[in-house]
Amino acid sequence: MAVDLESPSNYLTTRLRQAVNWGRKYSLWPLPFGVACCAIEFMSTVSSYNDISRFGAELVRFSPRQSDMMIIAGTISYKQAPILKTIYEQMAEPKWVIAMGACASSGGFYNNYSTLQGADHVIPVDVYVAGCPPTPENLLFALTQIQEKVEKEGLVPAAERHPGRIEA
Amino acid sequence: MSQKLVDKLQQEFGADILAVSSQHGDETITVDKDKLLVVLNHLRDHEGCEQLSDVVGVHYPDRDQEFEVNYLLRSWQNNVRLRVRVHTTEGEAIDSATGIYKSADWAEREVYDLFGVDFADHPDLRRILCHHEFEGHPLRKDYPIEQGQECSRPEHLFNDEDIARAARRASGIKPEVGGAHDEVHPSDLLTVNLGPSHPATHGALRVECLLDGENILEAKSEIGYIHRCFEKEAEDHTWAQVMPYTDRLNYCSAMANNAIYALAVEKMCGVEATPRANAIRVIVSELSRIIDHLVCVCANLVDVGALTNYWYLYNTRESIYQSLEGLCGSRLTTNYARIGGMSHDLYDGFADEIRTKLDEMVVGNNEVMKLIARNRIFLDRTVGVGAISQEDALSWGFTGPCLRATGLAHDLRKSAPYFGYEQYEFEIPTGTDGDSHDRIMVRMAEMVQSRAIILQALDNLPDGPLNIEDHSVIIPPKEKVYNTIEGAMNQFKLVYEGIQVPAGEGYGFGEGANGELGFFCVSDGTGHAYRIKVRPPCFPIFSAFTTLVQGRMIPDAIATLGSLNIIAGELDR
Ligand code: SF4
Numbered sequence: 001m002a003v004d005l006e007s008p009s010n011y012l013t014t015r016l017r018q019a020v021n022w023g024r025k026y027s028l029w030p031l032p033f034g035v036a037c038c039a040i041e042f043m044s045t046v047s048s049y050n051d052i053s054r055f056g057a058e059l060v061r062f063s064p065r066q067s068d069m070m071i072i073a074g075t076i077s078y079k080q081a082p083i084l085k086t087i088y089e090q091m092a093e094p095k096w097v098i099a100m101g102a103c104a105s106s107g108g109f110y111n112n113y114s115t116l117q118g119a120d121h122v123i124p125v126d127v128y129v130a131g132c133p134p135t136p137e138n139l140l141f142a143l144t145q146i147q148e149k150v151e152k153e154g155l156v157p158a159a160e161r162h163p164g165r166i167e168a
Numbered sequence: 169m170s171q172k173l174v175d176k177l178q179q180e181f182g183a184d185i186l187a188v189s190s191q192h193g194d195e196t197i198t199v200d201k202d203k204l205l206v207v208l209n210h211l212r213d214h215e216g217c218e219q220l221s222d223v224v225g226v227h228y229p230d231r232d233q234e235f236e237v238n239y240l241l242r243s244w245q246n247n248v249r250l251r252v253r254v255h256t257t258e259g260e261a262i263d264s265a266t267g268i269y270k271s272a273d274w275a276e277r278e279v280y281d282l283f284g285v286d287f288a289d290h291p292d293l294r295r296i297l298c299h300h301e302f303e304g305h306p307l308r309k310d311y312p313i314e315q316g317q318e319c320s321r322p323e324h325l326f327n328d329e330d331i332a333r334a335a336r337r338a339s340g341i342k343p344e345v346g347g348a349h350d351e352v353h354p355s356d357l358l359t360v361n362l363g364p365s366h367p368a369t370h371g372a373l374r375v376e377c378l379l380d381g382e383n384i385l386e387a388k389s390e391i392g393y394i395h396r397c398f399e400k401e402a403e404d405h406t407w408a409q410v411m412p413y414t415d416r417l418n419y420c421s422a423m424a425n426n427a428i429y430a431l432a433v434e435k436m437c438g439v440e441a442t443p444r445a446n447a448i449r450v451i452v453s454e455l456s457r458i459i460d461h462l463v464c465v466c467a468n469l470v471d472v473g474a475l476t477n478y479w480y481l482y483n484t485r486e487s488i489y490q491s492l493e494g495l496c497g498s499r500l501t502t503n504y505a506r507i508g509g510m511s512h513d514l515y516d517g518f519a520d521e522i523r524t525k526l527d528e529m530v531v532g533n534n535e536v537m538k539l540i541a542r543n544r545i546f547l548d549r550t551v552g553v554g555a556i557s558q559e560d561a562l563s564w565g566f567t568g569p570c571l572r573a574t575g576l577a578h579d580l581r582k583s584a585p586y587f588g589y590e591q592y593e594f595e596i597p598t599g600t601d602g603d604s605h606d607r608i609m610v611r612m613a614e615m616v617q618s619r620a621i622i623l624q625a626l627d628n629l630p631d632g633p634l635n636i637e638d639h640s641v642i643i644p645p646k647e648k649v650y651n652t653i654e655g656a657m658n659q660f661k662l663v664y665e666g667i668q669v670p671a672g673e674g675y676g677f678g679e680g681a682n683g684e685l686g687f688f689c690v691s692d693g694t695g696h697a698y699r700i701k702v703r704p705p706c707f708p709i710f711s712a713f714t715t716l717v718q719g720r721m722i723p724d725a726i727a728t729l730g731s732l733n734i735i736a737g738e739l740d741r
């Protein structure tokens with residue numbers, strides 16, 4: 001981006017791609033895949049004190065068709081796994097995924113017959129957030145990480161970012 | 169009280185009662201499998217045992233009759249509890265108690281799913297927590313805890329036959345909207361899934377509805393989406409290590425779970441917490457009740473379209489969270505109680521901070537009441553919606569605010585006081601109609617009572633030690649551990665081998681935010697539990713959900729679900 005101060009009309013030059021990325025970065029629409037305790041902290045993150053809208057991501061959409069950032073908040077069981085996969089596939093490209101908390105990242109302290117040992121066994125994850133549950137600040141930090149990715153990488157579809165993970 | 173009941177039963181049934189035992193204040197009768205229904209029927213009809221709280225299976229692989237199934241009965245009117253026990257083995261079915269207690273439906277399904285015990289004449293004996301492709305029964309002692317089984321696809325809850333039957337039934341009935349139907353064809357009906365990832369289910373649960381227009385002809389619910397094997401994990405960890413797992417049962421009120429679990433194990437060990445620890449437990453339990461009710465009410469109001477209230481109510485919750493974080497270092501998953509005491513004492517300034525926050529809560533709640541109390545939309549959406557009668561509520565195993573909304577003033581803090589609840593003055597708010605509106609109003613009123621209890625507890629906080637002196641139960645203070653060899657060894661043994669809880673069984677329970685939260689513990693005298701069964705308040709409540717919404721419209725189902733406050737962590741464990 002460059003500002004042309006010499007010119008009488010003070011205009012801004014940039015590349016279209018950069019401008020789009022900049023816009024998109026501040027308008028991520030989250031899809032909360034809230035299944036367990038972490039979802040409660042997701043609720044805290046969107047409520048007034050932590051206020052996720054400061055980062056432009058307040059438009060929580062429960063329809064996968066309308067959202068581009070999935071936040072997996074909670075433990076994924078084997079029973080839930082096919083559903084997670086379906087919902088992820090229903091999201092339109094480009095899309096990003098945050099695994100919020102120990103359970104979504106690795107199964108957490110549930111190493112047992114019913115718990116999937118991390119959501120990334122089923123779908124590709126872009127950012128992992130530590131914590132059980134992560135604090136709202138942690139989740140907001142993860143959001144800024146996604147924003148950085150959006151800014152740097154642009155609108156690369158998830159299939160290209162995670163080669164071999166998603167069937168076309 | 170329950171001793172008297174046992175004597176009466178022995179006279180009545182004589183040799184059919186195979187054994188009688190009493191431990192930790194609980195009476196158990198063992199009856200012949202074939203006589204189970206007769207005894208249960210008698211208890212319900214003649215001894216006032218209106219409620220079957222839970223059905224608990226235990227596996228003893230070395231016995232001839234390897235399964236033990238316990239029916240936990242409660243009579244609210246006589247304030248009596250009793251356990252009825254039967255023994256069985258692979259291939260020998262127990263008669264299903266579904267005809268006597270409605271709550272037996274899901275409770276027996278759970279025993280079937282986790283242990284493989286068969287129940288004869290059960291109307292719908294399917295798996296409930298594990299997925300439909302699961303093989304084996306995970307709570308049997310020979311099932312390895314880490315042996316996961318993948319699930320390839322979700323199950324369809326309605327088959328063609330169900331749909332055809334529903335269509336036949338709907339023919340000729342005038343639905344609420346859309347005019348009269350002469351004949352309904354199966355293809356006119358629509359199946360719609362609410363959940364397991366749906367904004368209004370507030371957690372991972374699924375209700376499949378068979379719709380005629382917007383009317384729900386039939387609904388089936390499915391749970392188990394976040395079955396995290398609390399009970400298997402509990403057998404795999406020492407008694408003290410189970411504490412953090414209890415946080416994640418009802419994660420909206422973790423402190424209360426911690427305290428009640430500690431109470432249950434203390435009962436097993438025959439120790440009692442100090443007065444100071446008890447008072448702190450009361451304070452944190454009531455704070456938990458407040459934040460639990462807040463999240464329930466605010467989410468319920470969002471569901472019926474009243475978003476503004478969410479901000480008012482959630483702010484209080486957020487500020488209480490910050491105090492809880494000060495107490496234990498964590499907002500949600502608190503792990504604050506210890507068997508024999510608490511992990512930390514209150515911090516300086518806690519009392520004043522809480523007093524201010526509770527005042528703020530009253531302001532916020534009053535604002536909300538102004539917005540909803542006479543709000544036409546709110547009333548239309550909730551009054552008469554999802555109503556349940558007293559009798560049904562008892563039979564389905566309702567406890568807590570959902571039971572009190574029907575007008576029954578049953579509260580374990582009054583009827584079986586623990587943590588010294590008898591010292592505090594408070595009222596039990598009740599409703600009249602048992603509908604969604606009353607459930608919300610009961611919760612709003614309970615927050616006021618909880619505030620009163622907390623203020624009394626803060627004013628009269630006893631001095632004295634926080635933790636008990638018995639260091640076979642609780643680790644010694646840090647100075648001793650660091651400076652003396654006995655202290656170090658004591659700590660080492662407790663951490664590595666666990667608390668040696670005396671062999672036996674006991675049931676510790678209390679009034680959780682949603683109702684009766686209980687832990688049925690069996691110890692074989694080692695540092696690990698032989699079996700811990702949680703009695704989660706919302707499991708029986710959710711089992712009644714489909715009957716509350718059948719014949720109503722989809723938006724009613726949403727309003728009803730929100731008011732029942734189903735917390736998936738506790739539902740699925
Ligand atoms: S990471 Fe912790 S808080 Fe989050 S879902 Fe898992 S157990 Fe709950």
